[in-house]
Amino acid sequence: MKGRNKGVQARLLEKNPRALYVPCGAHSLNLMISDAATASIDATSYFGTVQKLYNLFSASPQRWAILKDYVTVALKTWSDTRWESRINSIEAVRYQASNIREALLKVRKVSDPLTKVEAQSLAEEVGSYRFIICTVIWYDILHIVNHVSKLLQSPKMQLDVAVDLLTKAKTSLTNYRIGFTSAQVSAKDMCEKMNVEAVLKEKRLRSTKRHFAYGAADEPIADAMKRLEIIFFNVVVDTTIQSLTDRLKTLSEVRDQFGVLVNFQKLDDQSLNNQCDKLCKTLTSGNESDIDGKELAMEVKHLPSLPSDEMTALELLTFIHKKHFEELYPNLWVALRIACTLPVTVASAERSFSKLKLIKTYLRSSMGQERLSGLAIISINHEVGKDVMYEDIIDDFASKKARKQRF
Structure with missing residues (x-):
């Protein structure tokens, strides 16, 4: 929780100025997806359509039984505070779009007039090339983020490992920035499975001239696919990357303050002394300090041979504990204990x-x-x-x- 001025963070810093603010990694990913979902009207409309699908089938046991006859993974709703449920909802549509469309057509035949109209409308939407390509794009983005989120929620997750995972997720999203063409190919394959002429659909979209319903300009864009790429794909991916960058900044700053504990083997004497002094200032309040920077630098220089050149803070702490070096390296022992107890998620x-x-x-x-x-x-x-x-x-x-x- 932020609360810099009068909130929780401010009150904790009054009690202990050496406390460090570390945002929850899982909540940061949740807010990142929420920002992306509300950045584009097309993205918001897409999730509204998926919610309508769930509401239509779940409102009646008869309709739900029809859906279960056609699909193996049922549609699911999601929670605003638990974004991971979104990928469970989209996964059913991503791999069973043709079956869901057939279930909608079956519901249209056996339902009341009002439900028939809604089922017909949703069947046309699910079978549209635009809806399919939005499904592919959202599933690819959520699949990248979902894997990182599950790893971050591990009770043994460490701050340095968490930053590396988030950095790799950002790299994957950046590489996906040019993935609109591959999403089109996947969407065409899905349309072919639904016995929908994908090429005809695309030509129909390309021949449709639409105007911006929002934005700074009212310029007509003849190519509907280009319009979808600009106002949906680029906006969603860019918002996701920017939001992840902003929320990763605080974690990276805290990780860098304790970075000397894991990369000291790659530093020269001057850099080692500077980073040890920086860590000492971080853990100092008034005349009280948890460690001594100069002594920490000396302890790090005289460490025995380590099992590996690439060790995390927890692995180094475990090594010192097993060798009973706590009294020989007291400053390193204290610094590692603080680093390993920094929370990554709540x-x-x-x-x-x-x-x-x-x-x-x-x-x-x-x-x-x-x-x-x-x-x-x-x-x-x-x-x-x-x-x-x-x-x-x-x-x-x-x-x-x-x-x-x-x-």
């Missing part, structure tokens, strides 16, 4: 709150604090709970509650 903490909401529902409003805490601990540590022998616990509980005493 996913683990939020999972605990989500689980708490599932445990204490409105039907369990009278649950006491002790029972709630016990159930929460069991749920959070479910892997340990699976190994518990419930028969022994039941027998122990029964023996304590039994009125008859055994002599």
